[in-house]
Amino acid sequence: MTDTLLTYDDALAAYDPVLGLEVHVELNTASKMFCGCSTVFGAEPNTQVCPVCLGLPGAMPVVNGKGVESAIRIGLALNCQIAEWCRFARKNYFYPDMPKNFQTSQYDEPIAYDGWMDVEVDGETFRVEIERAHMEEDTGKSTHVGGATGRIHGADHSLVDYNRAGIPLIEIVTKPIRGAGARAPEVARAYVAQLRDLIVALGVSEARMDQGNLRADVNLSLSTKGSDVLGTRSETKNVNSFRSVERAVRFEVQRHAAILAGGGSIVQETRHWHEDTGITTSGREKSDAEDYRYFPEPDLVPVAPTRDWVEELRATLPENPTARRARLQQEWGFSDLEMRDTVGAGALGLVEETIAAGASPQAARKWWLSELSRRANDAGVDLVDLGVTPAQVAGVQALVDAGTVNDKLARQVFDGLLAGEGTPEEVVEKRGLAVVSDEGALSAAVDNAIAANPDVADKIRDGKVAAAGALIGAVMKEMRGQADAARVRELILEKLS
Amino acid sequence: MPDISRDDVAHLATLARIDLSDAELDHLAPQLAVILDSIASISEVAAEDVPPTSHALPLTNVFREDVATPGLTAEQALSGAPEVEEQRFSVPRILGEEQ
Numbered sequence: 001m002t003d004t005l006l007t008y009d010d011a012l013a014a015y016d017p018v019l020g021l022e023v024h025v026e027l028n029t030a031s032k033m034f035c036g037c038s039t040v041f042g043a044e045p046n047t048q049v050c051p052v053c054l055g056l057p058g059a060m061p062v063v064n065g066k067g068v069e070s071a072i073r074i075g076l077a078l079n080c081q082i083a084e085w086c087r088f089a090r091k092n093y094f095y096p097d098m099p100k101n102f103q104t105s106q107y108d109e110p111i112a113y114d115g116w117m118d119v120e121v122d123g124e125t126f127r128v129e130i131e132r133a134h135m136e137e138d139t140g141k142s143t144h145v146g147g148a149t150g151r152i153h154g155a156d157h158s159l160v161d162y163n164r165a166g167i168p169l170i171e172i173v174t175k176p177i178r179g180a181g182a183r184a185p186e187v188a189r190a191y192v193a194q195l196r197d198l199i200v201a202l203g204v205s206e207a208r209m210d211q212g213n214l215r216a217d218v219n220l221s222l223s224t225k226g227s228d229v230l231g232t233r234s235e236t237k238n239v240n241s242f243r244s245v246e247r248a249v250r251f252e253v254q255r256h257a258a259i260l261a262g263g264g265s266i267v268q269e270t271r272h273w274h275e276d277t278g279i280t281t282s283g284r285e286k287s288d289a290e291d292y293r294y295f296p297e298p299d300l301v302p303v304a305p306t307r308d309w310v311e312e313l314r315a316t317l318p319e320n321p322t323a324r325r326a327r328l329q330q331e332w333g334f335s336d337l338e339m340r341d342t343v344g345a346g347a348l349g350l351v352e353e354t355i356a357a358g359a360s361p362q363a364a365r366k367w368w369l370s371e372l373s374r375r376a377n378d379a380g381v382d383l384v385d386l387g388v389t390p391a392q393v394a395g396v397q398a399l400v401d402a403g404t405v406n407d408k409l410a411r412q413v414f415d416g417l418l419a420g421e422g423t424p425e426e427v428v429e430k431r432g433l434a435v436v437s438d439e440g441a442l443s444a445a446v447d448n449a450i451a452a453n454p455d456v457a458d459k460i461r462d463g464k465v466a467a468a469g470a471l472i473g474a475v476m477k478e479m480r481g482q483a484d485a486a487r488v489r490e491l492i493l494e495k496l497s
Numbered sequence: 498m499p500d501i502s503r504d505d506v507a508h509l510a511t512l513a514r515i516d517l518s519d520a521e522l523d524h525l526a527p528q529l530a531v532i533l534d535s536i537a538s539i540s541e542v543a544a545e546d547v548p549p550t551s552h553a554l555p556l557t558n559v560f561r562e563d564v565a566t567p568g569l570t571a572e573q574a575l576s577g578a579p580e581v582e583e584q585r586f587s588v589p590r591i592l593g594e595e596q
Contacts, residue, residue, distance in 0.1 A: 029563045036566030045584040046575060050568030065560030087551060094514055096588040143585070159585035162574070291512055296551035304557040 004258040011257030017184040018230055019177040020219035023195055025170045025205050027070050033137045033168035034061030045161035053166035055100030061299055067168040068303055070204040071135045074170050075112025076314050077198055078130045083111050085304045088297040096160050097139035107294040110134035118322055119190045121183060123340040128191050129175040140165040189246035192216050193346045200349060201318040209240050210385045216245055220252040232266040236280050239273045241382045242346055248273050251280055332361035345373055346383050350390055357394030367393050371411055392417050395424040408481050409433045435484050442483060446491045449474040460496045468492050501530050
C-alpha cells in the first residue's frame with residue numbers, strides 16, 4: 001500500500017514536528033561486554049563465541065570495565081549526570097538473534113541521564129536535550145534464506161551468526177525535540193552527524209554507519225500548531241546514514257500530516273526505512289510483544305562509579321564541539337560561510353584529517369565540498385562513506401602542488417582511488433595521468449595549435465592576450481589534458497610576442 | 498496484597514511462549530495466587546529501613562579487564578545445534594519482525 005503524503009509546506013503550515021532520536025553506538029572494546037570473546041569485525045561465523053554470549057545454561061557474565069568507562073565518557077561528553085549506583089536489567093524477549101532469550105540492558109537506572117548537546121544547523125545553535133545513555137549488548141546477525149530479497153518476508157528459514165552478540169552498545173536517547181519547525185529534518189541529521197563527530201573524538205567506537213557501528217531510530221510525531229499536546233509517534237528503525245535520517249523525518253512528517261489532515265489517527269508502530277525508494281513501511285504495532293518484563297540482572301552486581309573515577313574520566317574528555325568548531329575556524333582562516341558549509345556537509349573531521357595529512361585548509365575544503373560532495377551525492381551516500389580517505393585527498397593535493405597533475409587530471413585520480421587502484425601515485429602511474437613535462441612535446445603541440453589557428457595567433461600578436469584561451473584549449477586537447485595550462489600559456493605568449 | 502487473575506496468567510504464558518490449555522489455566526491461576534500471597538508476607542515483616550534487595554552480595558563494580566580471550570571453536574559452538582548451514586545456526590522461519 002502506498003501512503004498518501006501531504007506536501008512538506010502544507011504539513012508545516014498545520015503541524016509542529018516533534019522528534020525523538022535513539023542512537024546505538026557499538027563500542028570498540030577488544031572484548032565483548034559480558035565475556036572475553038573478541039569483537040574483531042569480519043571474522044568467520046560463530047568463531048567469536050563462548051557459553052556466555054551463546055546463552056548456554058550456567059554461564060556467568062562479568063562486566064567489561066572498559067565498556068563502563070566508555071559509557072561514562074560518552075555520558076560526560078553529552079553533559080549528563082552519571083549515576084552513583086545503577087544496575088543492569090534483563091529485557092525479556094524471544095528472538096533467535098538473542099539466544100539467552102533476554103538482552104542484558106539497563107532499565108530505569110541508566111548509567112548517564114539528563115544531558116544536552118548543542119547542534120549547529122545553518123550557523124545557528126539548537127540545543128538537543130539528552131534523556132539518557134545506557135549500556136546494553138548487541139544481538140547476533142540473522143540472514144534470511146529463501147526470500148527473494150533476503151528480508152524476512154518469504155524467507156524459509158534464517159541463519160544466525162553470534163559473533164556480534166554481546167558486543168557492547170551504548171543507547172543514547174534524546175528528550176522530545178520541539179521547536180525545530182520546518183528544519184526538523186536538518187536538526188535530526190545534524191544531531192546524528194555531530195554525535196558521530198563526538199564519538200569519534202572520544203575514540204570509543206569506529207562509528208561507521210555503513211558498518212552498523214552507529215544506528216539511528218527516528219521517532220516522530222506531530223502536534224497541532226500552537227498545541228502542547230504530543231501526537232502519537234511512529235518509530236522508524238535502523239536508519240543508517242545521515243542523509244537517510246533527514247529523508248526519513250521529512251517523509252514521516254508528510255505521511256503523518258496526510259493522515260491527520262484526513263481526519264485519521266496515527267497508529268503507534270515501528271516503521272521500516274527503505275533506502276532505495278526513500279519511504280517507510282509499516283512494521284509491527286506496539287502490542288503485547290512490547291511487554292519485556294524487565295527485572296534487575298541477578299548475575300551482575302550493581303555499578304557504582306566513584307566520584308573520583310568520574311572526575312578522572314572527565315579530565316580525559318576531548319574539547320567540546322562548540323569550542324572545537326570555533327578553534328578550527330580560526331586556525332584554518334575559514335569565513336563563517338565556509339565553516340557553515342563544511343559543518344553542514346559533515347566534512348569537519350574529514351577536512352581536519354586532510355589538513356593533518358599535509359594539505360592546506362583551502363585545498364582540503366575545496367576537494368571535500370565540491371568534487372567529493374558531488375560524487376557522494378550522486379552515489380547517494382554520506383561523505384564519510386564515499387570510500388576516499390583524508391590521507392588520499394592530501395596525497396592528490398600534493399600531486400597537484402608538485403605539478404604532477406592538474407585539477408582536471410586530479411578528478412580522474414579520484415576515479416582510480418574509488419575503483420581501488422591503490423595510492424594516488426599508483427593511480428597516476430597506472431592510468432598514465434601525469435602532466436607531460438616534456439618541453440619538446442609541449443612546444444610541438446603549441447606550434448601545431450598556432451599553425452591550425454592563424455587568425456587567433458594574429459590577434460595575440462596584436463596584443464589581444466585574452467585570445468590565448470582558444471589556443472590553450474587546442475593544446476590541451478592535443479595533449480589529452482595532460483599539460484600544465486599555465487605553462488602552455490607561457491609558451492604561447494613567448495612564441496607570439 | 499498482590500492479585501493474579503486467570504487473564505494475567507494467560508498473558509504471561511503467551512509472553513513466555515508456554516502453551517496452556519483452558520484446563521491448565523484454571524488449575525494454575527489459583528495456585529500462583531497462593532504462591533504470590535505467601536511471598537507477599539515478607540512485606541509484612543520488612544521494616545521501613547530495609548531497602549528492596551536485588552542482590553544478595555554486598556558488592557559493586559566487579560569488572561573484567563578488556564582483554565580478548567579464546568572462546569569456543571565454531572565446531573564446538575555448533576555441536577548442539579539441531580541444524581547447521583554455512584557455519585551458522587539454522588532456525589525456523591521467523592514470524593513477526595526483527596527487533
